[in-house]
Amino acid sequence: MTHQAVAVRPPPSYRDGNVLRWLAGFGVSLVGDQVYFVALAWTATQVAGAGAAGLVLATASVSRLVLLLLGGAAVDRWGARRLMLGSDALRCAVMAAAAVATATAEPALAVLVVVALVFGAVDAVFLPAVGALPPYLVAAEHLARLQGMRMTLARGAIVAGAPLGGAIVAAYGIAAAFALNALTFAVSVLALAAVRVRPGVVTKPAAGSGRSRGMGKEVRAGLAVAARSPLLRTILLVSAVAExxxxxxxxxxxxxLAQERGWGAAGMGLIVGGFGVGAALAAVAVAVLGHLPRAGLLVGPLAVVTGGALAGIGFAPARLWAVAASLLLGVSVGLAGALGTALLQAQTPPQYLGRVMSLSSLAGFGGIPVSYAITGLAAGRWGTAAVFLGGTALAATAGLVALASQALRRAVLSVAR
Structure with missing residues (x-):
């Protein structure tokens, strides 16, 4: 009697318990992140003024950015899942220690700077670790759907976490906010600990890598992999320029713009809210559609649309038009972000995922201080309209770079891993 093998297909991402546990752990940690940043900025402002808040937040950002590449190399050396859990547990410990320190004495600027410095350093490991895990959970053709689900959670975390952080620190103080952070990160660790890598996925280090090789060489090897791949380097370049x-x-x-046009804080809130709605719609659309085989072909046009939407906001004749342009901006940025990240993960060799995801984080976060500085300079010298024209030019440039890349135009998400 002949027995025929029956292929067992994994459940869809939205019904895969393993994926849902990862999303739950990641989502709870994102809420904690929002509570942390709001509480830290508010308390620093109360302790030593607005300049101190800028110093504390800059410390957190710089320590994270400086160590991101090393964090990515560590993830590839010791494993994404292991370092995801370890760094998340350490984030919980840092927040618990900060809660004790600020509960037993008045918050001091030095304490806040140390907390920001240590937390930023730990985040430099957690971000590439948790970001590198999706290809170990689902096949390449399902990465866009998973990224859409992740982005939906990220938008929800901002909506829920920031007001929660403000309410907690205003009512009970920063020690309570830090304690809440410790609790959210503890829940995150428990959820992520239940996540398992799907069978058959290679997680061993690349040939020639290992603990005998220095971390500097590991970082350079990751940079070389990204630089040699026309697809990877184009996605990273497009992401950095567009951001x-x-x-x-x-x-x-x-x-x-809201101040200049007399729209006030309410008008600014509506415009920002329009972006949030558009980004949420894009995330839900990607999560529902799931399979987008010609994803690479969409990245360039979406960047061009982003530039057009920025111009639409800057030159809107009325507040309603600015809100509509902002909604379009949210859709284009949301779609481009989900597709770009999914392509990056689908096309990166598994043993280099941590390092490439750290480069992706650098592309997203690294230009923020530069963008702020250029914006302030342009607004002061040429006016607010010049700010949006400059953003339009950069986004359009990113779109043209994407469209000029044959590797990106032909990139698909149906490649078997």
Missing amino acids: LGFTGPFNVGIAL
Whole structure:
């Protein structure tokens, strides 16, 4: 009697318990991140003024950015899952220690700087570790759907976490906010500990790598992999340029525009809210559609649309038009972000995922201070309209770079891993 093998297909991502546990752990940690940053900025402002808040947040950002590449190399050397759990547990411990320190004495600027410095350093490991895990959970053709689900959670975390952090620190103080952080990170660790890598996925180090090789060489090897791949280097370049053009005009330019046009804080809130709605719609659309085989072909046009939407906000004749342009901006940025990240993960050799994801984080975060500085300079010298024109030019440039890359135009998400 002949027995025929029956292929067992994994459940869809939205019904895969393993994926849902990863999303739950990641989502709870994102809420904790929002509570942490709001509480830290508010308390620093109360302790030593607005300049101190900038110093504390800059310390957190710089320590994270400086160590990201080393964090990515560590992830590839010791494993994404192991370092994801270890760094998340350490984040919990840092927040618990900060809660004790600020509960037993008045918050001091030095304490806040140390907390920001240590937490930023631990985040430099957690970000590439948790970001590298999706290809170990689902096949390449399902990465876009998973990224859409992740982005939906990220938008929800901002909506829920930031007000929660503000309410907690205003009512009970920063020690309570830090204690809440410790609790959210503990829940995150428990959820992520239940996540398992799907069978058959290679997680061993690349040939020639290992503990005998220095971390500096590991970092250089990751940079070389990204530089040699026309697809990877194009995605990273497009992401960095588009982020440079988007961040300053959106986070600083909209506030200046609302003040200049007399729209007030309410008008600014509506414009930012329009972006949030658009980004959420994009995330849900990607999560529902799931299979997008010609994803690479969409990245360039989406970047061009981002530039057009920025111009639409900057030159809107009325507040309603600015809100509509901001909604379009949210859709284009959301779709491009989900597709770009999914392509990056699908096309990166598994043993280099940590390092490439750390480069992706650098592309996203590294240009933020530069974008803010350019925005302030341009607004002061040429006016608010110049800010949005500059953002439009950078986003359009990113789109043209993407469209000029044959590797990106032909990139698909149906490659078997």
